[in-house]
Amino acid sequence: MLLRRPHRLRLLSSTTTNRSPFPLTVPLSHPTYIIWSSNTSLGKTLVSTGISTSFLLSPSSSNPKKLLYLKPLQTGFPSDSDSRFLFQKLSSLSLRRKLPLFSSHSVLLSSLPAAKSFKPNDFSLNVSHEMCELGFYEDRKALEDGNVAPELVSETLYAWEGALSPHLAAEREGALVGDSELVKKVERRLKTDYWKMVLRGEIGWFLCGGDCRGRLGGISGTISAYESLKLRGYDVVAIVIEDHGLANEIPLMSYLRTRVPVFVLPPIPQDPSNDLMEWFDESSNVFNSLKDIMLEAYLERIRRLNEMPRRAGDVFWWPFTQHKLVPPSNVTVIDSRCGENFSVYKVRNKEYITQQFDACASWWTQGPDATLQTELARDMGYAAARFGHVMFPENVYEPALECAELLLDGVGKGWATRVYFSDNDSPTESCHELMVLALKGSYHGDTLGAMEAQAPSSYTGFLQQPWYTGRGLFLDPPTVFMHNGKWILSLPEVFHSGTPEPEDITFRSRDEIFLKSRDSSNLAGLYSSYISQQLSQYSTLSGTKLIGALIIEPGKKYISLILLFDIIFLLMLVNECQQCKIPVIFDEVFTGFWRLGVEAAAELLGCVPDIACFAKLMTGGIIPLAATLATDAVFNSFTGDSKLKALLHGHSYSAHAMGCTAAAQSIKWFKDPITNLNITSKNSQKILLRELWDAELVQWISLHPSVSRMLREDDIYCRPLGNVIYVMSGPCTSPEFCTQQLLKLHTKLEEFTQVKPNMEII
Amino acid sequence: MLLRRPHRLRLLSSTTTNRSPFPLTVPLSHPTYIIWSSNTSLGKTLVSTGISTSFLLSPSSSNPKKLLYLKPLQTGFPSDSDSRFLFQKLSSLSLRRKLPLFSSHSVLLSSLPAAKSFKPNDFSLNVSHEMCELGFYEDRKALEDGNVAPELVSETLYAWEGALSPHLAAEREGALVGDSELVKKVERRLKTDYWKMVLRGEIGWFLCGGDCRGRLGGISGTISAYESLKLRGYDVVAIVIEDHGLANEIPLMSYLRTRVPVFVLPPIPQDPSNDLMEWFDESSNVFNSLKDIMLEAYLERIRRLNEMPRRAGDVFWWPFTQHKLVPPSNVTVIDSRCGENFSVYKVRNKEYITQQFDACASWWTQGPDATLQTELARDMGYAAARFGHVMFPENVYEPALECAELLLDGVGKGWATRVYFSDNDSPTESCHELMVLALKGSYHGDTLGAMEAQAPSSYTGFLQQPWYTGRGLFLDPPTVFMHNGKWILSLPEVFHSGTPEPEDITFRSRDEIFLKSRDSSNLAGLYSSYISQQLSQYSTLSGTKLIGALIIEPGKKYISLILLFDIIFLLMLVNECQQCKIPVIFDEVFTGFWRLGVEAAAELLGCVPDIACFAKLMTGGIIPLAATLATDAVFNSFTGDSKLKALLHGHSYSAHAMGCTAAAQSIKWFKDPITNLNITSKNSQKILLRELWDAELVQWISLHPSVSRMLREDDIYCRPLGNVIYVMSGPCTSPEFCTQQLLKLHTKLEEFTQVKPNMEII
Incomplete structure (x- = not known):
């Protein structure tokens, strides 16, 4: 030591x-x-x-x-x-x-x-x-x-x-x-x-x-x-x-x-x-x-640890959980977290505490490593002692101001001029228009309003969401994924008539997907005309309904599966909407703050939104806080002599001091090469996060036939979705740690295949 | 010292x-x-x-x-x-x-x-x-x-x-x-x-x-x-x-x-x-x-403090605020908070820091006094260091378990068996039914879904909420208020034909409103028949629409005004609904945890709900966390063999460890006579909070003709609503402190009347 x-x-x-x-x-x-x-x-x-x-x-x-x-x-x-x-x-x-x-x-x-x-x-x-x-x-x-x-x-x-x-x-x-x-x-x-x-x-x-x-x-x-x-x-x-x-x-x-x-x-x-x-x-x-x-x-302590699974089963109502399917033996007793790992209590012959890699990053929120967690803990104590919570409207206090300035100078640089804070991560606070334009399979958070911006699925059925009507025009997006070690573009049926060239639909490497030259390919043209045709068709057929905004996640699609949208499709979509004066909202709740190797995923697209929403990693994942960034034009549309023209919505904890303190620190730490050894800047202009996950290993694992919930039993905490395992680290996690986890993952998949070859995939 | x-x-x-x-x-x-x-x-x-x-x-x-x-x-x-x-x-x-x-x-x-x-x-x-x-x-x-x-x-x-x-x-x-x-x-x-x-x-x-x-x-x-x-x-x-x-x-x-x-x-x-x-x-x-x-x-530091109002005006998008009406001179610079007070930076000839009583309790969230704030700060540091955030479903960790057990043994005692956690204070997470029964003028939070349970108002107009449809049957409730020093019952027009007795509509003291004998008065009968008539009329006329739940705040009504509902009306409403098997939801986000002198306002009503929502004071107001308590019957209606029957909604920060730690401490502190000197228990059974606000002083102030925003300029931070000033303390605040604030308030009102007798009331 x-x-x-x-x-x-x-x-x-x-x-x-x-x-x-x-x-x-x-x-x-x-x-x-x-x-x-x-x-x-x-x-x-x-x-x-x-x-x-x-x-x-x-x-x-x-x-x-x-x-x-x-x-x-x-x-x-x-x-x-x-x-x-x-x-x-x-x-x-x-x-x-x-x-x-x-x-x-x-x-x-x-x-x-x-x-x-x-x-x-x-x-x-x-x-x-x-x-x-x-x-x-x-x-x-x-x-x-x-x-x-x-x-x-x-x-x-x-x-x-x-x-x-x-x-x-x-x-x-x-x-x-x-x-x-x-x-x-x-x-x-x-x-x-x-x-x-x-x-x-x-x-x-x-x-x-x-x-x-x-x-x-x-x-x-x-x-x-x-x-x-x-x-x-x-x-x-x-x-x-x-x-x-x-x-x-x-x-x-x-x-x-x-x-x-x-x-x-x-x-x-x-x-x-x-x-x-x-x-x-x-x-x-x-x-x-x-x-x-x-x-x-x-x-x-031992008595309490032993009782916890049963007591939890008695008093908790877990979200996203069918309680009947969770016997006490399936409950994970988390004694603490340290950076990327949970410490988990287990009884197997003897009682013991062991470490489990939190591969879900606790619903994609976690960023700090063990060192930064300790620093954040001290800052949380400081913010609580100095500010507790102070209400926001017409007030200013240091953590909120610093956080807003860091956001505008970071993820909002070049387009945003205003920060609106809320206290959770459903991003639709600024989505105050009639109908949204969105992508099928998208998921923009779980409040009742945010779910309206989601295309119909099993999560929006009557049992789950009896109020759901789905107020949007939902387009069918092309996606890319890795299968059998290759990156493949999957086109929805509507594009099949366009007969894209073979080189348009397979890629030798992930980098090829992001090549600038694809912007002017035939496929880009196909996308463009599909989008404009959909928009004009909607305005003809929808009667009084108007499209108020486009909302997209600039990088991934999630609802029971995780896939990447074809970035060129997104770019064409943004271009079309901005030509039609439809405000563009980027939902960066998941993608923001280095999840995709850049601070804001918008950088990958090469275009800017009118509104963007951030949360999760923003506070280092320690406490809830969300921020919506907006351009001057959006902000000014609420300015007027009447209070009723203002945005009269908000949360009790808008811009709460502890959240803003955590965010200000995390935003700085994640992009500082001293606190985040994964940050590289080839020239002084562009800051990038190096790849943490070994490409060959990922490919190797993607070829594995078996995916199982049993992973949670061992030293990796995973929540597989269908036949997709997602594994997530923080921006500061060392690539060596990531490689270890991939190797463990593969070993577990191997073991599992041998033990229960016919297990049902949940 | x-x-x-x-x-x-x-x-x-x-x-x-x-x-x-x-x-x-x-x-x-x-x-x-x-x-x-x-x-x-x-x-x-x-x-x-x-x-x-x-x-x-x-x-x-x-x-x-x-x-x-x-x-x-x-x-x-x-x-x-x-x-x-x-x-x-x-x-x-x-x-x-x-x-x-x-x-x-x-x-x-x-x-x-x-x-x-x-x-x-x-x-x-x-x-x-x-x-x-x-x-x-x-x-x-x-x-x-x-x-x-x-x-x-x-x-x-x-x-x-x-x-x-x-x-x-x-x-x-x-x-x-x-x-x-x-x-x-x-x-x-x-x-x-x-x-x-x-x-x-x-x-x-x-x-x-x-x-x-x-x-x-x-x-x-x-x-x-x-x-x-x-x-x-x-x-x-x-x-x-x-x-x-x-x-x-x-x-x-x-x-x-x-x-x-x-x-x-x-x-x-x-x-x-x-x-x-x-x-x-x-x-x-x-x-x-x-x-x-x-x-x-x-x-x-001085430079930063001086710049803060201008910079805040440049980068913040405050909720509930028409920015055009907020010049930099109106921005409050909050340097810190200590218990009930803000420390505010001002420049009047010289720069100085002065204390301001936070009479809004920062949107009703604040509970701890200065001592408990320091203790909470240490616990926040501890929880961040030990747990950071860990995801909730199928997991158990000490702060979440302790918090759930305290809730069920406190505000949920006698009826609730399950706790559902969310990360902000809009309580409709469990309100997943078709139409709600609610009261006109009610406000149940500010997410898009929660606003649907609110009757139409200027906050639900197209400019504010273009998606709003108001999915409920909204009843017109009787209210009680103090005017010219007397407590008066205000009956909606529908009851005027019932010609209530004079003793039914004026009260000599506030306690009279809560007299048990009113349960069997003529007025109670009038209420009862109005409610059942409304319910049967709705089921006849509404076609396929069904009432899924009643949602009420058991104690106050808020939307640009604060009034008390007549408690007897609420009781009759709950009785009628429970007879018709309509689940009853109490929104205790504001009223919970001693705001009305009892831990759960349900105690005042003498009846229990099927679902109740808590937030704000629950964490001592230090960070956002909400909990929904439910009966076994409600919980069991989601139990089944299929995952799709479960409640598949939640937040990233469900039951986050820091929130649960803060809640567990605050819930304990508020009802412990050692940490809260205002707690009395006449017999060992019933714990009560003593009255903190001197009744005569409140009456004296209620007679004052002038209410003004200028209060914020001085040592009380108020946000008057119409002609209502609300002043709020924490459960642990000393009555002496409260009396001081009332006296100051009166002095300010006096001064203000003399300076600007014709000011516009905002």
């Missing part, structure tokens, strides 16, 4: 096991806690020793118990060693209390300077990577039988000599450790059948908050530490402080109210010759209570 | 001037900064002294400058005194640099023990309240002319003898200081024409973050302190650390990226006899840059 990649440094130190950017599977069969403190030398080791004593050396308890004390990173070694301190104190207390204990102590790896201090005469030290294999082990057996496993395992993974922050000590001693190596070592230990305590750890999900020994500043330091842990998604189960006669627990408890109990330890003797035995005896009541609370919180 | 009200303790220490719970007006004519640190004895005073030196004793600068250094609370006095230290160092540096300086130093009040230590022979010390008027003053004049004001004013407001946290020292020395007294004193000083620096202050809005002198732990301590400040809505303009050769600035800068600059000071001499003169010389480059950044940030 050391200074190799400073951008990632805080990532590891800020994530819990189940929230690590590395794929981790951690069993929950025993409690795992981190002991944290608000500063150094504040007694974390003493507290760990006290809890261990309560657990292992309490006369009342009879069951065999096992405890692992893990110090992942020790600096100041060998003069300082927390794992040795704990091992020695427990041994002494075992003798003092006449309770036998089989305990072991080991130090795995260290820097060369630390190793030389520790074993000055050993010149055979084995340097593995940049660390020495120290392999130190000692134990104290309580039984003759050497085959019994130790009841206490106290272990240091990595040690350095300098009494400095680990990142500094590692750098100075030329002994760096990689993130993934450390995580793997810790993960292996978390899988053992022991209670675990990790000291000031980088890893874990339950926490025992730090003690505070400082006099002045002890209260605020503890509160700040607590808040920093909360801002990283940690749960804190208890706080321990030392008694200095200052009654610091009173303001702490007032701040924490009933959320977290505060324990007060007797003053710690400052005389270095004091062996602390009496202090441990005096403190045993506190440590016993602390241990009980840790056990209780663990059991409560 | 001391331990008198522990619940409020953190409130003051966590709010900025413009976010104080006390009404404050603070000019922005000069910069004001707080110097903060991540712990005690970490050099805040040194940094303050260095910045002061750069400002006042820099040879290059020629303009006259004035600086106020304020230490609001000093403990360890008189041996410790930051204001004296700064005064003395500046005096010495003035001599050393041969730059004349007129400086003063004063200590205003202290505890008796501190005063006795300071002036051991003075027995005439004047004890004011619990503090002594110390009134100590000293100065060093650089000029002969005694009339010139000092260039440096260094001042301590309150001092205690014990070297402890102020709350402890104050308690032990029997010398407490009230929050409002302290705020008033600081406010007076902030109004002077000086640059201001407040040390470790409780007050201020710009911040210069703390330095960190600790070795190990310095990085995390600084980051934690920074995060705690962000979680309270503070902006940090710079961070200063001391050089220990550990390069702590590297990880700090990596964490902060470009957000905040980090300055490194030369090591501070540890020898107490060192007068630090050389150290200040060595550090002058750092302090000059720091001063420049502070000045730049201040100027940038």
Whole structure:
């Protein structure tokens, strides 16, 4: 976790096991806690020793118990060693209390300077990577039988000599450790059948908050530490402080109210010759209570996790779900999300938490990776504290203004002059015209009004939408898709008479579809005349009905399938409408903000709309917010002396400060090469997102015969639609991660085909 | 700010001037900064002294400058005194640099023990309240002319003898200081024409973050302190650390990226006899840059605040707004919100920030007071870090489950078994039937579908809503209102033939309207027969149209006016519908969660719905989330073997974790007597909210002839509707605060009548 990649440094130190950017599977069969403190030398080791004593050396308890004390990173070694301190104190207390204990102590790896201090005469030290294999082990057996496993395992993974922050000590001693190596070592230990305590750890999900020994500043330091842990998604189960006669627990408890109990330890003797035995005896009541609370919180958590599927089935009404088809065993228990991954609770023989790639990007909303999620969390706290929500009309506040300016300078650049905010992602707020021109199979959101702009389908039938009438002229669009590894253009029947050339309907690569030369092909002419013929036919036959606007998604079509429209058709459609003065609306709710490799998909089309709607990724997917951008002409058509000419519609949360804060940050992050390593700019003019999904792998998978819901059972969370699997990452996701997911996907499809070759496709 | 009200303790220490719970007006004519640190004895005073030196004793600068250094609370006095230290160092540096300086130093009040230590022979010390008027003053004049004001004013407001946290020292020395007294004193000083620096202050809005002198732990301590400040809505303009050769600035800068600059000071001499003169010389480059950044940030902030109205007018498309009628001078610049108040930027001769009561509760969404807003901010950060957003169908995660369970156990108790979540507050998601039965003048939200359930009005005309058809049977409801101090029932024409008794149409008090005995009055019978006659007439005349549901707001009617429906009429309506098996929908988006003194307004009616919709206050108003509760019968009507029978509608952010977290907290806080002092429970069964608005005052104001938009210019933010002013607080707002607002409102109405007696009512 050391200074190799400073951008990632805080990532590891800020994530819990189940929230690590590395794929981790951690069993929950025993409690795992981190002991944290608000500063150094504040007694974390003493507290760990006290809890261990309560657990292992309490006369009342009879069951065999096992405890692992893990110090992942020790600096100041060998003069300082927390794992040795704990091992020695427990041994002494075992003798003092006449309770036998089989305990072991080991130090795995260290820097060369630390190793030389520790074993000055050993010149055979084995340097593995940049660390020495120290392999130190000692134990104290309580039984003759050497085959019994130790009841206490106290272990240091990595040690350095300098009494400095680990990142500094590692750098100075030329002994760096990689993130993934450390995580793997810790993960292996978390899988053992022991209670675990990790000291000031980088890893874990339950926490025992730090003690505070400082006099002045002890209260605020503890509160700040607590808040920093909360801002990283940690749960804190208890706080321990030392008694200095200052009654610091009173303001702490007032701040924490009933959320977290505060324990007060007797003053710690400052005389270095004091062996602390009496202090441990005096403190045993506190440590016993602390241990009980840790056990209780663990059991409560497991109970809750186990009950969640049943309780969810009892009280939730999930959207898009036939509840009769969802038994409790199909319910996914999501313990947290970290960047692109869910952490999911499962029971398969044992309880455990494992990571699942959220391939749906939670309904296409998710953008930030793990690092940016943490930053966004802090900004959400800030925006809530500074603004909460403030109402919008005739008001201005920084997040709304910054967000509007970023939108006009980004996705609206060159055409939009106004931003209208709403609080969800159905984009028809500005679609206030009589009939719409739209494409068959399109889907523009799920409010009753937005559904009217959708051609008839099984989602608009009487059972689903008894009010639906479908107020539009719906055209049949040509689509492109990959099949058997080739890109193919599928033309609706109406174009079949035009007999397009073979080179018009197959493409060697995806890039060919977007070639500028296609704009003037025969096919483009065919499209154009079909569209103008449809428009003039409608105006003749429809009586009083008028087309008020064209609404299209500039890039994909979705309703139970995902396909790409032929971009040339869209371009011809926009041209025709703009010639007829029909306002053009781009629904960029899905396509906006880099989903198609450019900030606004309009860039791909090479034309601009009059109105465009954005949502989902705009806030980094953290909370709902939508924005509709409009040209001056559209805006001015609502300007007048009468209030009744204005757009008198809006939402309670129009331009809410938290949404605008999230949007302002996400819009900036996604296009900043510092925060998004996938951003490239060949020349200073054009910013592009590199391809994240390996084309060959995608092709390989597209050839696979099997698609299944079973994917959700494993480490990819997918919602296949018909025979289409869609897999989505954020704009900042690394291509390596994407490749891993594609490989996993293929493996799962393979496995599944072997197990259930005849499964029904849902 | 001391331990008198522990619940409020953190409130003051966590709010900025413009976010104080006390009404404050603070000019922005000069910069004001707080110097903060991540712990005690970490050099805040040194940094303050260095910045002061750069400002006042820099040879290059020629303009006259004035600086106020304020230490609001000093403990360890008189041996410790930051204001004296700064005064003395500046005096010495003035001599050393041969730059004349007129400086003063004063200590205003202290505890008796501190005063006795300071002036051991003075027995005439004047004890004011619990503090002594110390009134100590000293100065060093650089000029002969005694009339010139000092260039440096260094001042301590309150001092205690014990070297402890102020709350402890104050308690032990029997010398407490009230929050409002302290705020008033600081406010007076902030109004002077000086640059201001407040040390470790409780007050201020710009911040210069703390330095960190600790070795190990310095990085995390600084980051934690920074995060705690962000979680309270503070902006940090710079961070200063001391050089220990550990390069702590590297990880700090990596964490902060470009957000905040980090300055490194030369090591501070540890020898107490060192007068630090050389150290200040060595550090002058750092302090000059720091001063420049502070000045730049201040100027940038003022520039931005001044530009905001014009820029907002250029880029925003506000809902419900005719932009032609909003000149930049009418735009409200909201700098922040704190509980019930906005902090608003104004320019009247000078620039300043002042507080405005948000009487609209930002479109009826706001609930938390200042304390709960801070708590909610932390929870928002936690939820974002732990969950971000995770998609809902077939999934379960803690915030959604907790929120659903709280809803079913609260507003849905006794009838609802299922919760359907959506992400905004238009409640018609479950209103998927053919025609609705609704009341004229009702308003159920502003999506296109929701507006169909609304009777025709100027908001549904062609210009506003060309798709509107009004798919419902709309009944004419009786309403009650206060006029000339009396409660009157207004009956629609249809009831006039029934000649109700006079005692049926006037009420001596509001409580009379809710009397149980009215259920069996003649009027109730009249209502009943009107409703059943309307229903049977509709089923005869409407051909194939069927009534699918009744939708009502159980308590108020809104569309350009706010009135109360006669509750008996609503009850009769529900009874009739339930007899005819017409599902009953309560739109509790506005009324839910204590707006009418009970958690669900349904309690007032004494009957239950089949479906009810909640939003707004549900999340404490911090972010959008809506929930629809339904009975088992409604839920089961969507259950079947076919997916097509399920409710296949939803939003991307259904049950989003941050919304559910906010809702779970708010629902609990609003009904907990510990967090909401307005909650009373006469017996353990029934929880009620006490009346917050003084009835006599409301009556007095209702008699006032004048209602005006000008209110927004002053310290109440109102949006009057016709001749109705509505004023709204959160459930936790103190009745004293409400009374203050009513008094102010009346004063403003008075003033306004005198100024513009003929203003047009908008």
